[in-house]
Amino acid sequence: MHASRKAAASQPVDFAQLAARLQDVSAGGATCARVLSPSPSGSTTPLFSQAEQEAEDLKEEIESYPALLEAGGRPPYPFHLLNEFFWDPEQYLEDSAYHDIILFWRSVPGRQGRTSFCTCHLWRWRKFCRVQEIIRERDVPSESTLIRAAEWDSWGEYVELYGQQEGQWSFEDYTRRIHQRMNGYGLSHPFRLKKDLKQQDKLTTWIEYLGYEFWSYHEDASYAKRFQRHHDVAWKKLLDSDVLRPGETCKTLSVFERMVKDAGEERRAKVTMESAAAAANVARKGNATSFSGYEGVSEADQKHLPRVQAAYTQAKATYELFKRRGDAITEFIQDIHTQIYHIVQSDSERHMLLLNWIQQQIPFVETEMKSCRDGETGDEGMVGGLQVDSGGITDSKDGERSDEHTHQNASTPRDPNQDEQGNSTSSGTDKRKRSCVEPDNLDLSKRPKQSSQDRPAGSLLPSDSDGVKPPAASL
Numbered sequence: 001m002h003a004s005r006k007a008a009a010s011q012p013v014d015f016a017q018l019a020a021r022l023q024d025v026s027a028g029g030a031t032c033a034r035v036l037s038p039s040p041s042g043s044t045t046p047l048f049s050q051a052e053q054e055a056e057d058l059k060e061e062i063e064s065y066p067a068l069l070e071a072g073g074r075p076p077y078p079f080h081l082l083n084e085f086f087w088d089p090e091q092y093l094e095d096s097a098y099h100d101i102i103l104f105w106r107s108v109p110g111r112q113g114r115t116s117f118c119t120c121h122l123w124r125w126r127k128f129c130r131v132q133e134i135i136r137e138r139d140v141p142s143e144s145t146l147i148r149a150a151e152w153d154s155w156g157e158y159v160e161l162y163g164q165q166e167g168q169w170s171f172e173d174y175t176r177r178i179h180q181r182m183n184g185y186g187l188s189h190p191f192r193l194k195k196d197l198k199q200q201d202k203l204t205t206w207i208e209y210l211g212y213e214f215w216s217y218h219e220d221a222s223y224a225k226r227f228q229r230h231h232d233v234a235w236k237k238l239l240d241s242d243v244l245r246p247g248e249t250c251k252t253l254s255v256f257e258r259m260v261k262d263a264g265e266e267r268r269a270k271v272t273m274e275s276a277a278a279a280a281n282v283a284r285k286g287n288a289t290s291f292s293g294y295e296g297v298s299e300a301d302q303k304h305l306p307r308v309q310a311a312y313t314q315a316k317a318t319y320e321l322f323k324r325r326g327d328a329i330t331e332f333i334q335d336i337h338t339q340i341y342h343i344v345q346s347d348s349e350r351h352m353l354l355l356n357w358i359q360q361q362i363p364f365v366e367t368e369m370k371s372c373r374d375g376e377t378g379d380e381g382m383v384g385g386l387q388v389d390s391g392g393i394t395d396s397k398d399g400e401r402s403d404e405h406t407h408q409n410a411s412t413p414r415d416p417n418q419d420e421q422g423n424s425t426s427s428g429t430d431k432r433k434r435s436c437v438e439p440d441n442l443d444l445s446k447r448p449k450q451s452s453q454d455r456p457a458g459s460l461l462p463s464d465s466d467g468v469k470p471p472a473a474s475l
Contacts, residue, residue, distance in 0.1 A: 050113070057116050058086055064118040072205060073125040074361055076101040076117045085117055097360070104353040109346075127151065128212045132205075135174045136195050141167030143177060147215060171195055178211035185214060189362065203365045210358045217355060220348035227341035238332045243325035250342065253329055266326050269319040276312035283308040 048056065065082065068075050077085045077098060084091065089106065092098040105115050130150040138155070140146045145165055149158040159165060175193045182189070191207045194200035200208075235250060252258060283305045332338060 054114055057114055057119070060119050061086055061116040064116065064122045068118050068122045068125060071122065071125055071129060072202070073121060074206075074365075076105075076121055076357075082118075086114060089115065089117070100353040100360070101357040104350060104357065107350050107353075109343075125209075128209050130154075131212055132197060132208070135171050136197065139167050139170045141165055142169050143174070143215065145169075146174070178208065178214075181214050181218065182207075182211055187359075201369065203362070203369055206358070206361065206365050210355065210362075213351070213355055213358060217348055217351040220344045220351060224341060224345040224348055227337050227344070230335075230337040231341040234332050234335050234338050238328055241324070241328045243321075243328050254333060254342070262322070262326055262329070266319070266322040269315070269322045273312070273315040273319040276308075276315040280305075280308045280312040 062082065065075055065079060077092075081092075089098075089102045093102055101117070105117055105120050108115075108120075127150045130153075131146055134140065134149055134155055135146055140149070145167065146169070149155060149165070152158040152161070171193075178193070187210070189207060191204050193204060193208055197205075231250075238244065
């Protein structure tokens with residue numbers, strides 16, 4: 001593991017690939033942290049009011065919940081909490097089941113307004129599904145090509161833009177890379193990918209998704225490591241300038257409030273210096289001409305020229321200190337290598353939140369699979385084409401045993417995707433395979449209610465009158 005990381009760190013920086021990564025981060029922010037759109041005429045009047053935009057976003061969130069289930073993903077919250085997560089997700093930050101996924105999506109760079117969690121996650125999950133499909137259909141030049149191609153709706157669109165992309169990187173290489181990456185980060189959960197997705201169970205797909213997200217994290221962490229040396233040199237130069245205040249760090253220097261405060265201090269110091277300079281100049285002229293009646297200059301000021309001069313000297317020193325501080329910090333912040341380091345370092349830290357959440361879901365997926373086996377096996381001993389025996393699960397077609405999925409965590413924590421009665425609301429599986437848990441048994445009467453003060457007028461709620469129903473399991 002360490003050898004592979006060291007080798008990766010020594011490779012030259014691919015700025016084209018880095019630009020694509022940063023563009024991906026920006027695209028994620030634009031998709032999932034929507035801002036009010038400007039009018040085509042270029043005026044500042046938005047096309048939608050805030051209330052209209054939020055109503056549209058909520059409607060999209062309601063539609064995205066069942067779409068995410070149908071695509072085989074897992075919503076970040078149970079359906080009965082949809083309203084609360086849309087209007088005030090921070091109330092669940094103290095809940096370990098939701099803490100990481102809330103922070104991951106709420107800390108998207110450039111985020112403004114509400115966060116449509118399922119809409120965002122559906123966008124990301126579909127990219128993963130395209131990765132699955134592409135690598136199972138053809139060989140590609142590299143893993144990076146595979147990930148970039150998944151940004152488009154189809155392989156054909158990607159080829160149309162970049163030309164034919166034939167290569168030798170196969171499904172076997174893809175499988176090997178995921179195993180290496182998972183082992184490299186200390187995750188030893190056994191799994192075996194199937195080239196035919198119809199034959200792949202839900203737990204394996206979820207682990208494959210974890211491997212996909214580890215790629216994004218690994219890319220950001222690798223770039224951060226490459227740019228860290230330049231960042232550390234620039235940071236030491238700033239420390240040696242002796243302009244920082246106690247407690248200031250790299251992160252606090254980029255806080256907007258700090259920038260505004262510093263700019264205000266420098267501006268006021270400059271005004272004070274200019275006033276002191278004018279006063280000293282007048283005092284000097286008055287003292288030289290012994291003209292005590294000079295307008296604005298008192299006889300006391302003329303007698304105390306040293307005091308006025310000292311005030312100017314002090315004001316000038318204060319201004320120069322503020323200006324030197326501002327120039328040094330600006331040079332540090334605007335350094336392109338430092339900027340890139342902070343972007344990829346911040347995104348890798350943010351991505352770790354998503355990885356934590358994905359790993360938290362593994363015991364729940366295992367529990368749902370066990371429920372499927374218990375509920376569908378009966379006396380037949382069959383679960384969707386898989387033969388169950390005391391030694392594990394055996395594929396009824398090729399006799400392959402899947403012992404890796406027989407493990408069950410005896411102390412499984414509470415599934416965050418359950419309603420108040422313990423019914424699963426997010427175990428809908430991939431459209432390639434029948435769901436085992438029907439979320440139609442949700443009691444919508446238990447949905448939390450919100451007062452009109454908690455949301456703007458005209459906002460939508462997933463009520464029966466709106467014709468919104470809980471997402472049905474896909475067949």
